[in-house]
Amino acid sequence: MTSERIRRFETEQLTLHVLAATVAFLIVLPVVIAALVSTKRAGIVTSIGDLAPGGHALSNYRRALIGLEFWRYMLNSFVMSVAVVVGKLIVSLLAALVIVYYRFPYKNAVFLFILFTLLLPVPVRFVPLYRLTTELGMGNTIFAITVPYLASATTVFILRQHFLSIPASLVETAKVDGVGPLRFLWSVLVPMSRAVLVGVSVIMFVYTWNQYLWPLVIINAESLQVAQVGLNLLRGQASTGEVAWSMVMTGSILTLLPPLALLVLFRRQLLETFTIQQK
Amino acid sequence: MSTHEVFTDRLQAGVLLLPTMVVSLLFLYYPTVRAIGLSFYQASLARGDVFVGLENYRRLAGSTEYLRSVLLSVLFATCVVVGVMAVALCVSFLIHEIEVGKGLYLVAVIWPYALPPAVAGLVFLFIAHPNIGIFTSYIEALGIDVNWFSNGPQAFVVVLIAAVWKQIGYNVIFMTAALGNVPESLTETAELDGVSRTQRLLRVYVPIISPTLVFLVIMNTIYGFFGTFAMVDLMTKGGPAGATNILIYDLYRTAFQFYEFGFASAKSVVLFVAVGLLMYGQFRLSDRYAYYGG
Numbered sequence: 001m002t003s004e005r006i007r008r009f010e011t012e013q014l015t016l017h018v019l020a021a022t023v024a025f026l027i028v029l030p031v032v033i034a035a036l037v038s039t040k041r042a043g044i045v046t047s048i049g050d051l052a053p054g055g056h057a058l059s060n061y062r063r064a065l066i067g068l069e070f071w072r073y074m075l076n077s078f079v080m081s082v083a084v085v086v087g088k089l090i091v092s093l094l095a096a097l098v099i100v101y102y103r104f105p106y107k108n109a110v111f112l113f114i115l116f117t118l119l120l121p122v123p124v125r126f127v128p129l130y131r132l133t134t135e136l137g138m139g140n141t142i143f144a145i146t147v148p149y150l151a152s153a154t155t156v157f158i159l160r161q162h163f164l165s166i167p168a169s170l171v172e173t174a175k176v177d178g179v180g181p182l183r184f185l186w187s188v189l190v191p192m193s194r195a196v197l198v199g200v201s202v203i204m205f206v207y208t209w210n211q212y213l214w215p216l217v218i219i220n221a222e223s224l225q226v227a228q229v230g231l232n233l234l235r236g237q238a239s240t241g242e243v244a245w246s247m248v249m250t251g252s253i254l255t256l257l258p259p260l261a262l263l264v265l266f267r268r269q270l271l272e273t274f275t276i277q278q279k
Numbered sequence: 280m281s282t283h284e285v286f287t288d289r290l291q292a293g294v295l296l297l298p299t300m301v302v303s304l305l306f307l308y309y310p311t312v313r314a315i316g317l318s319f320y321q322a323s324l325a326r327g328d329v330f331v332g333l334e335n336y337r338r339l340a341g342s343t344e345y346l347r348s349v350l351l352s353v354l355f356a357t358c359v360v361v362g363v364m365a366v367a368l369c370v371s372f373l374i375h376e377i378e379v380g381k382g383l384y385l386v387a388v389i390w391p392y393a394l395p396p397a398v399a400g401l402v403f404l405f406i407a408h409p410n411i412g413i414f415t416s417y418i419e420a421l422g423i424d425v426n427w428f429s430n431g432p433q434a435f436v437v438v439l440i441a442a443v444w445k446q447i448g449y450n451v452i453f454m455t456a457a458l459g460n461v462p463e464s465l466t467e468t469a470e471l472d473g474v475s476r477t478q479r480l481l482r483v484y485v486p487i488i489s490p491t492l493v494f495l496v497i498m499n500t501i502y503g504f505f506g507t508f509a510m511v512d513l514m515t516k517g518g519p520a521g522a523t524n525i526l527i528y529d530l531y532r533t534a535f536q537f538y539e540f541g542f543a544s545a546k547s548v549v550l551f552v553a554v555g556l557l558m559y560g561q562f563r564l565s566d567r568y569a570y571y572g573g
Binding site for chain 2: 016019023027030031045047050092094095097102104110114117119120121125126129130131151156163168172174175206212213216217228235248249252255259262263267271275
């Protein structure tokens with residue numbers, strides 16, 4: 001490259017960096033504002049000059065978690081999300097194991113039966129599901145916000161795609177050694193699928209943690225409610241002036257942190273898993 | 280594929296499949312069938328169910344309020360899809376073109392994937408609040424009276440911006456992956472031919488990543504219809520005067536504010552058919568237009 005071409009390349013790259021930094025700043029900005037407001041007493045910011053961080057971070061987060069009992073909503077969200085992630089992972093691993101490694105009649109029909117549930121997201125069935133869970137005596141329990149989530153077409157599909165990409169020769173070896181299916185799953189498939197298992201776990205956690213509609217309708221005891229709906233209660237209190245807006249932003253940041261931390265920590269595995277999903 | 284099939288015990292297969300099958304049947308298929316059944320009844324929690332035949336559907340077909348909600352949802356979802364994909368495509372292309380330090384920008388733009396819709400709604404409610412919003416005074420200085428608590432079109436736009444913001448991350452994840460798979464040789468050829476950057480994006484990259492784009496259109500449409508429920512509930516409650524009363528919010532109110540479960544079931548069935556048509560559309564589209572080379 002001539003020096004002139006190098007210079008042109010460098011100016012272009014500089015422009016791209018400036019543009020990308022601006023876009024990234026704009027996308028992060030609303031949450032930065034929320035975080036700054038969560039450090040202030042009243043939380044009324046009507047101009048950019050009001051944005052200087054306040055000294056009430058500690059007392060705000062303590063008040064939200066303990067005084068307003070947000071810890072309870074967070075804990076319920078954790079229990080719900082962890083239960084769904086673990087349960088879904090086990091259930092889906094077993095299903096994917098059968099779909100890839102067993103020979104049995106009507107296999108395609110079974111796979112279609114699972115895939116077809118993609119057409120049945122919570123919003124199209126929450127009304128009858130509400131009736132069903134209430135009749136089963138599961139309304140207002142942790143079971144109501146975990147068990148209906150345990151079957152997952154997406155997770156089974158991702159695991160199936162991944163298993164199919166594992167060379168068959170490796171599997172043959174296990175077969176020759178006469179290993180049983182669960183042993184095979186645990187000591188051959190799981191170790192070879194670590195990144196994908198982490199990836200789908202993050203996807204499932206984010207999905208479950210962010211659920212709003214179903215907990216809103218099926219849980220009416222405040223002590224069992226999840227963080228997302230807890231925010232709704234905070235919003236109501238802010239609108240009537242019972243709590244400051246800085247409390248609402250404190251609750252929002254608390255609710256954002258767990259899924260955000262997982263995304264940042266496991267972004268490599270997450271991106272890898274998404275690539276599989278799309279195939 | 281058949282070489283993978285090393286186990287043949289059918290009983291074992293059945294037992295291992297059982298959890299997925301039972302949960303799917305009980306909590307996914309059965310409620311759907313039940314929604315269809317319930318849609319022919321007048322059903323509420325207090326009174327018993329009364330069979331009314333097609334009455335609920337007749338009511339739906341004749342309701343201008345429902346028709347308005349349908350059109351509103353279609354408009355909203357269309358704006359979400361177009362808005363999100365235009366922004367995400369530009370952002371993904373920008374990051375793709377950067378040689379050094381992509382990683383940091385990528386994290387800074389994909390994180391809204393983890394953002395709870397409820398948080399997105401509350402943060403926007405706060406920063407765009409007609410009285411205390413941080414940006415309100417600046418926008419009013421431009422001559423726009425910020426009053427989206429009573430102005431329908433404004434409310435629609437504010438919820439739309441929050442919805443687009445939350446969905447950018449998900450789109451960038453798939454788009455950067457797709458752009459990363461474009462063969463290097465194609466980019467080099469285009470550069471040698473003196474094709475400009477924008478032309479390269481629109482004429483070379485977009486056709487190649489079209490399978491990803493088709494997939495995203497469907498995912499974003501479903502998100503536009505359903506995923507924005509929390510934002511509507513927290514920001515506008517469907518108002519003002521029904522300006523943000525999208526189908527899913529309308530359905531929620533029918534069931535859990537007016538307790539008309541039969542009527543709500545009929546609305547659920549309509550949504551189910553809509554999702555089915557969308558997925559079928561994706562299937563056909565990706566068969567027809569998508570590029571499968573390379």
